[in-house]
Amino acid sequence: MRLGVLDVGSNTVHLLVVDAHPGARPLPAHSHKAELRLAELLDEDGAIGAEGVDRLVATVAEALQAAEDKGVEDVLPFATSAVREASNADRVLAEVAEQTGVGLTVLTGEEEARLTFLAARRWFGWSSGRLLVLDIGGGSLEIAYGLDEEPDRAVSLPLGAGRLTGGWLPGDPPDPADVRALRRHVRAEIARIVGEFKRLGTPDHVVATSKTFKQLARLTGAARSAEGPYVQRGLSRTALEEWVPKLAGMTAEERAGLPGVSVARAPQLLAGALVAEAAMDLFGVDDLEICPWALREGVILRRLDHLPV
Numbered sequence: 224m225r226l227g228v229l230d231v232g233s234n235t236v237h238l239l240v241v242d243a244h245p246g247a248r249p250l251p252a253h254s255h256k257a258e259l260r261l262a263e264l265l266d267e268d269g270a271i272g273a274e275g276v277d278r279l280v281a282t283v284a285e286a287l288q289a290a291e292d293k294g295v296e297d298v299l300p301f302a303t304s305a306v307r308e309a310s311n312a313d314r315v316l317a318e319v320a321e322q323t324g325v326g327l328t329v330l331t332g333e334e335e336a337r338l339t340f341l342a343a344r345r346w347f348g349w350s351s352g353r354l355l356v357l358d359i360g361g362g363s364l365e366i367a368y369g370l371d372e373e374p375d376r377a378v379s380l381p382l383g384a385g386r387l388t389g390g391w392l393p394g395d396p397p398d399p400a401d402v403r404a405l406r407r408h409v410r411a412e413i414a415r416i417v418g419e420f421k422r423l424g425t426p427d428h429v430v431a432t433s434k435t436f437k438q439l440a441r442l443t444g445a446a447r448s449a450e451g452p453y454v455q456r457g458l459s460r461t462a463l464e465e466w467v468p469k470l471a472g473m474t475a476e477e478r479a480g481l482p483g484v485s486v487a488r489a490p491q492l493l494a495g496a497l498v499a500e501a502a503m504d505l506f507g508v509d510d511l512e513i514c515p516w517a518l519r520e521g522v523i524l525r526r527l528d529h530l531p532v
Contacts, residue, residue: 224242224243224244224296224297225240225241225242225243225252225293225294225295225296226240226241226242226243226249226295226296226297226298226299226523226526227239227240227241227290227293227295227297227298227299228241228298228299228300228301228519228522228523229283229286229287229290229298229299229300229301229325230301230303230518230519230522231259231261231279231283231300231301231302231303231305231306231327232261232302232303232304232305232360232361232362233260233261233262233303233304233305233360233361233362233363233383233385233386234258234259234260234261234262234360234361234385234434234487234488234491235256235257235258235259235361236256236257236259236279236282236283236286237254237255237256237257237519238253238254238255238256238286238289238290238298239251239253239254239519239523240252240253240254240255240289240290240293240295241523243523243527244527244530245527245528245530248345249520249523249524249527252293253289253293255285255286255289255290257282257285257286258487259278259279259282260361260385261275261279261305261306261309262304262305262361262362262383262385262386262389263385263389264278265305265309268310269308269309269310270309270310270311271305271306271309271311271315276314276315276318276319279315279319280318280319280322280323283300283319283323283325284322284323287323287324287325297526298325299328299522299523299526300325300326300327300328301327301328301329301330301522302316302327302328302329302330303329303330303335303360303362303363303518304332304335304360304361304362304363304379304381304383304386305361305362306327306329307329307330307331307332308362312329316329331379332363332365332378332379332380333377333378333379335358335360335363335365335379335518336356336358336365336366336367336374336377336378336379337367337373337374337377337521338518338521338522338525339356339358339365339367339432339517339518339521340354340356340367340369340372340373340374340377340521341372341373341521341524341525342432342514342516342517342518342520342521342524343356343430343432343514343516343517344369344371344372345372345516345520345524346514346515346516346520347428347430347512347514351427351428351430352370352426352427352428353368353369353370353423353424353425353426353427353428354367354368354369354370354374354426354427354428354429354430355367355368355420355426355428355429355430355506355508356368356374356429356430356431356432356514357429357430357431357432357436357499357502357511358431358432358433358436358517358518359382359383359384359431359433359435359436359495359498359499360383360384360433360435361383361384361385361386361491362381362383362385362386363379363380363381363382363383363386364379364380364381364382364383364413364498364502365377365378365379365380366378366379366380366416366420366502368420368423368426375423376419376420376423378416378419380412380413380416381412382409382412382413382498384435384488384491384492384494384495384498385491385494387405387409387491387494387497387498388490388491388493388494391404391405391408391494392405392493392494395474395475395490396471396472396473396474397471397493399471402471402493402497405494405497406497406501409497409498409501410501410504410505413498413501413502413505414505417505417506420506428512429506429508429510429511429512430511430512430513430514431458431499431511431512431513431514432513432514432516432517432518433517434488435488435491435492435495435496435498435499436458436495436499436511436513437456437483437513438483438484438485438488438492438495439458439463439466439492439495439496439499440456440457440458440513441456441482441483441484442466442481442482442483442484443458443459443462443463443466444462445457445458445513447482447483448483452515455512456512456513457510457511457512457513458499458503458510458511458513459509459510460500460503460504460508460509460510461509463496463499463500463503464500466496467493467496467497467500470492470493470496471493473493475489475490476489478490478492478493
């Protein structure tokens with residue numbers, strides 16, 4: 224069957240269309256993406272304003288039309304931290320449902336971490352042993368660890384690249400004092416939960432998902448996305464540590480000129496790099512591997528698991 228997963232995230236609204244059936248890997252057929260940046264459309268009370276709601280409704284409607292055009296049989300719509308944490312989330316969800324007919328499922332942070340972990344497990348297989356999975360989104364950082372398809376521990380922290388950029392790094396380039404303050408904040412937040420994971424044992428394989436990690440890997444020498452998903456891509460802490468101060472001294476426009484860095488994501492790259500560096504350092508990770516699959520694939524895989532064979 225042809226499935227569509229509609230991901231209303233903090234940065235983008237992304238429709239991924241795949242051809243899938245139980246027991247087989249989902250094959251990407253189409254991708255429809257719109258930069259909405261919901262996390263930046265919150266007012267001082269933490270609500271998504273009228274303009275943001277209108278843009279969200281229009282974007283969801285466009286994605287539905289794209290799904291129909293591509294012959295999608297079933298759309299799996301969900302929302303993550305930007306909608307989840309909006310003070311008017313219920314009204315936003317009701318408006319989207321009334322205007323488009325789409326009932327968005329709001330995932331908790333832990334559900335995000337668990338579904339992303341499932342995707343990584345299926346991609347790397349059982350031979351990868353105990354997995355530690357890191358995922359930096361626009362609104363949150365997800366961390367999960369385990370030996371099976373369900374992680375033994377999964378947490379979500381409010382350390383997304385978009386959220387931190389908007390709240391901590393107003394300058395372009397950012398003020399060095401702001402960068403240091405953000406670095407302290409990020410490390411303090413991650414340090415609080417490291418012990419919970421360390422008690423579970425040393426992972427056999429550390430992997431990372433998300434656009435932030437992919438861009439950082441490309442920046443430090445990984446293969447271009449055009450070379451396909453089966454090319455192994457990695458990120459070393461040493462290379463990342465060399466790049467963080469360089470990114471801190473650049474404007475968003477200068478970052479956008481770097482290999483693999485998009486104009487839309489360039490403003491957030493420094494905050495994402497600080498989170499990635501902190502997570503690798505505090506978890507004692509020297510090298511990690513980039514996983515092509517992430518949350519959207521996890522949602523699809525979970526849906527396929529519940530289809531009759």
